[in-house]
Amino acid sequence: MAPQRFHEQFEQIQRSMPDVPLAMGPDDAAEFIYEKGVVLARDGEEARLVEDSVRTHFTEATGLTADHVRRASPETNRSGITRIQVGDPGHGDRHSDRAVAHALRAMREHEGRQQRRLISRNHVVSIAPVNSCPGDEPVPAPLTGGTNPAAASAGHDADTAVSVLVIDNGLTHDYSAVPLLAHVQGDLHGTETDANGNLLQYVGHGTFIAGLLAAVAPNTNVTVRNTLNDAGAILESELGQRLFDAVDEHGWPDVISLSAGTANGSTEGLIGLDAFMEELRAQGTLLVAAAGNNSSATPFWPAAYASLPDYADVVLSVGALRGDGEYGACFSNHGAWVNVYAPGERLTSALTGFDAPVPYVYQHTTYDECRFGFTYACTCQYPRHTGVLSAAGTPSAVKADQVMFEGYAHWSGTSFATPVAAGMVAAYMTANKMGDARAARTQLLAANGAYAEVRGAHVPALRPPTWRPAPVTQLAPPA
Known part of the structure; x- marks a missing residue:
């Protein structure tokens, strides 16, 4: 069986972040790794818009409870972003996160009007993403x-x-x-x-x-x-x-x-x-x-x-x-x-x-x-x-x-x-x-x-x- 570099690397990164449930994305393409149950928005009015819009979307479009949609990081810092929890990180598996997918979908109409992205997955930035090792091992x-x-x-x-x-x-x-x-x-x-x-x-x-x-x-x-x-x-x-x-x-x-x-x-x-x-x-x-x-x-x-x-x-x-x-x-x-x-x-x-x-x-x-x-x-x-x-x-x-x-x-x-x-x-x-x-x-x-x-x-x-x-x-x- 051929080595599965992405899955091996995913396990390594997950072990280094034991308190952060991770998933692969988008879907099965395995182009990146991201935090489950959380999205990012810019501080201020954009974060409030994302929070309100995602909560409404969950209630009206999916039938899921919206009680879990809340600020995951109320304090701000110089990076100018807010983490917003949109789902239970324990749901789903490493291949998908339905809550994050719904949250991204909820913002598409707003993003079209404002002509810029208002919401994002919380990606893992790595020296050895996806195919690992960086190009190989030393x-x-x-x-x-x-x-x-x-x-x-x-x-x-x-x-x-x-x-x-x-x-x-x-x-x-x-x-x-x-x-x-x-x-x-x-x-x-x-x-x-x-x-x-x-x-x-x-x-x-x-x-x-x-x-x-x-x-x-x-x-x-x-x-x-x-x-x-x-x-x-x-x-x-x-x-x-x-x-x-x-x-x-x-x-x-x-x-x-x-x-x-x-x-x-x-x-x-x-x-x-x-x-x-x-x-x-x-x-x-x-x-x-x-x-x-x-x-x-x-x-x-x-x-x-x-x-x-x-x-x-x-x-x-x-x-x-x-x-x-x-x-x-x-x-x-x-x-x-x-x-x-x-x-x-x-x-x-x-x-x-x-x-x-x-x-x-x-x-x-x-x-x-x-x-x-x-x-x-x-x-x-x-x-x-x-x-x-x-x-x-x-x-x-x-x-x-x-x-x-x-x-x-x-x-x-x-x-x-x-x-x-x-x-x-x-x-x-x-x-x-x-x-x-x-x-x-x-x-x-x-x-x-x-x-x-x-x-x-x-x-x-x-x-x-x-x-x-x-x-x-x-x-x-x-x-």
Whole structure:
């Protein structure tokens, strides 16, 4: 039986949020995960309209009791949203939530009159949504091979360094053992191993990203926040406030690197991020965001804000190239809303195990063939391993594979193409003595003459000069 990545990932996220019943959506499409029994609306008059309209709809149209329709979070915060309970989270199963579906339906006429969305599911924003792992799980890499991209030769100057804020999970405890990360600071991850001493899934994700940034753009001051420590996931209703908390503590940086997101079935963005995105637009900060790993053209937020006119120069959305840099990686999202593609398959960066080797048990089993239908030797298939979650329903003779991390790792995903692109913007700022990250983004893309092929389209590609392409077998272009 083929691994069921989405269901395995759903279970991981649900375990990290034991008090938040979750469902998959929309219906059986499994494009996102959301909180059951709750919807979001903007504070003030819109929240009151949603509450009243949903209550009326439940009474008149469904015959269900409307007594449960109430504010789930009466207090407000800077994210500017209200959680409204519209049903019993215990009803239904992981595949559906009838109450939320009815609530969304109740607002359609009002939304048509106001010409904007007034209500939303409370989505889970994650570093590994839907197809998991982010593009795969990390593989040990020898320290002697160095990073890929290799560290650029430019030095660090505190007076001119570009400030980059990484919103992710925290740094591993031994990150400072890596000279490349000498100018990285921020939150530690905290608990890194389970009761058996095995590295927990996603630990090292933020450290890996910091290493890529420092390699591509040494003249950076990188700060890593552990906003996404719980299985790499957070509710949309909480993310806006956590982003505000990060910039309140550290100030608005030149660049924010965010390797997380979600689809939402909409072309209007995330209600839970409205207030933060409006404040971001008023600042000079550039948001560089991952396009996601679902091999889909469905807009993935917040990266897809780059396609909205108000955010065209505010957000840079980044897809992933495969190992040779000539084509899109099998897992990478794609479409007109993706601005640029950067290397994102089997990159090499810092993880953990510098002080002492750390064991890791694989969670997901590789596939016999690419699950997205590509013909090259992609990360779906290689290197082969059996994961504990996939083996759970098989005979006891099937055991998960274990490896040891001793510092560096190979890892794949748009999660890692994102800091590569962010680093290239930062390096362009340093090389051209620029203080405006958004202007640097525009000039870098205009000056860039490199392209790759993604789904038959020629798209802009950012390839760092120190990046080494890897041989790719079965080089036929993807269908």
